Amino acid sequence: MQRNWTSTVCHVATAALLLLAGPAWAANACPGPAIRVQSAAPGVWLIPGAPGDTTADNRGAISNLLAVREGRRLWLVGSGPSIAYARALNCQLQRISGRRVTDVIAPWPRPELVLGQAGLVGARRWAHEDVAGAMRERCPRCIERLRLRLGAAATDLADAKIALPDHRLQGERGTLGPLRWQRLQRSGDTSVTLWSLPRAHLRTAHGLLWADGAPDLRDADTDSLERAWQQLAADVTEDARWVPEQGPVLPAAAAAAHLRYLQALRSAIDDAQARGAPESDPAPALPGVSDVVNQSLRHQLNWQHVWREAEARWMAAPLTPAASSSQ
Template sequence: MGDAEPVSKTHASRKGGFPGAKVLVCLSDDPGEPGGFPVVAPQRVSLEQGLPWVLFAGRVLAFQPLLLLLLGLLLALPAGARDNSTCPGPAWRVVARAPGVWQVLGEASSGHDEADVANRGRVSNALLVRDGARLWLLGSGPSPAAGAALACQVRAQLKRPVTDIIAPWPRPELVLGAGGFPLTRHWGHAEVAQGMQRQCPTCVERLRLRLGAAASDLGDRPIHLPEGWVTGASGSLGPLDWQLLWRAEGRPVTVWRVRGQPLFSAHGLLWGDGPPDARDAQLPQLLQSTEALARWAAAVPQARWLPEQGPLLGADAPARHAAYWQELQRQAQQAVQRGDAAGGPPPRWPGLPDAWATHVRHTLNWQHAWREAEDAMFNATPR
């Protein structure tokens, strides 16, 4: 490292350090360091040494018109022909959403709900945010191979590399791409990092089965835990503000806002391709966390939400999700109290969108709500 002035980051602590400790980041003059650059001192040269370079420069100037013509032809090529053609697959779609902000679209936007061999696990959305010379990526993809493809395509399309990635919650389709960014700073909440350590080994094997022939994308070591940790209930990191919420006990999620813009992300809590997902969650906790989202954005009437899957959502998305969980719980409690047979079709109610009522996740959510209501009734029965 060179003798650079350290930059203090007060909202983060390094893995193994104390919560609230500062992270010192230095600009490096070592080209092997991320963001480093070679430093060459001025040197004197003799006439004999310099003459060949003068002659070479003269030849370059002589061909200047031809060079300008070639440059013009290159710039006239379609962006994909000169940018992404040399990047490995799978191909990602990166779409501008605001100045300095891009959405990396998951394939759920095209109707693919679950990871499979066709989409190679690319079902979750990610978010890119420019902050000066740094480029932050919220989410990283489902595998090291997908992450490496995304890293290449972002650099080709945006003309700059990703410098920092963030793991929002322990979902393999969203965080295993970190292995494709070997020189990038890797951040996450301490609770998320610990959740990944507990859950990812099992989740990876499930994902491997779903990917089928594309399981080779995972490689031998697909799990890369965040090295930079944030702690506490809320804070800021780079150009983003964040809050820690929960899907269930031991199931953390972090939600984020692009500072100064009405753009929020709610991985693990909001879905845009149908109803939300209750797997590995507790409905009372999902309801509480979704209501917290609505309160967070209450003062931002033009708020937009990046969901786990599907297109961007409007300001009312948290309220609609909270109403869904509340009514689903009520319907399940009433059905159990009536003694209805388990395994029946999921209910419909006024205001429930047809696309939600017919979605497979609604059926799975109903089964989940039924089990919770049944357990609650049995636990409340005197013995």
């Protein structure tokens, strides 16, 4: 009887203490938005982006991010689309890893990947000098572009400001903390940097690889992408895993698959133009390409993009002697 009475008193006292502590627990909660963080390896976390383009529902958080703890430092590749997002992520990473972000990297000048930097107060901001230069030139415009895409969620950008990288990298490749980096080109004036973590066999491929559908060819030139994918396919080891711009982690063969997609797309466009088909026709399903890619919206956009590239090459090609003499 005495034991039951004592147990009851203890339970009542514990409940009372939890009720009193409730406001304190709430005060310590991380700010929104809620962000999913996945363990990818010991001391390594993947923050998955939403599929597709920026909308009010996904609040621009469409790019994959990667966090790596090394000693007292926490490295973050990418920072998300807004100050609010970066602050929420920083809080969650501190709870999971025991560290706040000490170093943040801008892989390429995509607003959904770099505008969050301003919310990581005290973190060192890293980027290749080419990426930093593009951010300085484009970010004032990219904030407005992102605001339009966000629609009803544009309030996330109410305090938007540009935090340019304060540490610049030079050259083609190097090492930074636990990471190795490599510079490649997405177009003639857009550099991207890939970041690898040898201990986890992980490599990021922001701006180059996609797993939620066809690769995004907008604002790119396919000659540059082709060279980049060829280099990735040649350099990658069989045990490597790619963290793409969007979608789940990809196997080592992903770059070769992107190359096959581009080759099939160009071939289909050459055939369509030879038949005199209009550009406005729907993009066909390509042979040897997955349904996920063939059925994605980006495949339709890529059809138009590569069609216009083919037309531009045709218009710029010098006339052959036979063609010249016939005019």
